[in-house]
Amino acid sequence: MxxxxxxxxxxxxxxxxxxxxxxAERTKILMNLDLIDQPEVFSQWQISNDGDDYLYQQDDGFLLKDRGNAHLVYPLTFNYTDYDKLVVTFSTDQPIYVVVIPNISTTGFNTYELQKRVLPSPDFQTVEFSLRHHLFKDTLTDFGLNFFASRPANVVIKEIKLEKMSSAQVFVQAVKDYFLVAPxxxxxxxxxxxxxxxxxxxxxxxxxxxxxxxxxxxxxxxxxxxxxxxxxxxxxxxxxxxxxxxxxxxxxxxxxxxxxxxPEKIFRNYGDLYVFIDWVKQNLPDDTLAINYYQIGSDYFPQIIQYYLYPTEVRLEASSAPVYVLFHQPNIKYNSEDNRLYRRQNPISNPGEIIATFNNNSFIFSEK
Incomplete structure (x- = not known):
């Protein structure tokens, strides 16, 4: 009893x-429309987005034309005794991962506890990250937000703010942490x-x-x-x-x-690999005997692709075949001036053309 x-x-x-x-015990707003007149706060944001390094002001927020791996960096000295929650309110038209990266310009460590997957919606969604983590124990000099998507996405950011949780919120956060499942x-x-x-x-x-x-x-x-x-x-x-x-x-x-x-299917740690394989099978020329395959991904992806494309031979990072297949490879670009593929300013192919596009960094190129 x-x-x-x-x-x-x-x-x-x-x-x-x-x-x-x-x-929350206290709040520090880092981005919203009201801060336009406070350049000492808003202008400190640094954007890295494959050349389109801008935020476009709209009536409801700031448009980020995410090309697949955009980073927003904010210089701020703090640790989790100052602020222990990050709140981001935004909308997206593509499935997207949002990742918080402490000290992004130096160590840049991250963990699954600081990652959220957000599904597309025309409405604004609020995503909260607990910063009560050992990565935020020592004083930071900056932090980054990574918006990662397999396809270009239009992300409209309404507000980004830091908060200091109350004791009751910290207790609830401990319970949430305990039931947070690792990917x-x-x-x-x-x-x-x-x-x-x-x-x-x-x-x-x-x-x-x-x-x-x-x-x-x-x-x-x-x-x-x-x-x-x-x-x-x-x-x-x-x-x-x-x-x-x-x-x-x-x-x-x-x-x-x-x-x-x-088009939006993702399978565990394979991402959209199997969707890409089906797409390649549909768009690869029928007489293709071999492909030069370039990727950013796990080492066993080429073996999986070889299994599904057999009898077509998959040659990893080669240039001996006339057909090139790229999967999430941002370091190789098509140059329209001479119709070649370039890897970090070095040509890797003969002149040809892109015959099918999966996304900005994934396509099929065929030499003429």
């Missing part, structure tokens, strides 16, 4: 916390990633609780029953977390591969 009463009191106190305890990887077959809280293994937070409950169970007659209930709750929470992780992978497969139309 006493244990139930304690839980009931805790629940009542938790839900009756003053509204102010859920509000699928080939290693997931044999190893389930450890849940993390604030960028650290959740184990370091749960182990002291387990040890205290275990000690009470074996050495305390007064609190033995409460300790047993606590251990059962801890076991239930960890079990549910494991089930949630497995369910999340299935849900993600449905949302990114089964449900979307073919």
């Amino acid at each position: 006493r244990v139930k009463l304690i839980y009931l009191v805790f629940a009542i106190l938790f839900f009756l916390l003053p509204t102010a305890s859920w509000a 699928y990887s080939p290693f997931t077959v044999n190893v389930i990633p450890t849940p993390r809280i604030f960028g650290h293994d959740a184990f370091i937070y749960l182990l002291p609780i387990f040890l205290v409950l275990a000690w009470l169970l074996f050495f305390s007659t007064k609190y033995r029953q409460a300790a047993l209930v606590g251990l059962l709750i801890l076991w239930l929470v960890t079990g549910l977390r494991l089930d949630y992780e497995l369910f999340n992978y299935q849900k993600n497969d449905y949302q990114t591969w089964v449900k979307p139309p073919t």
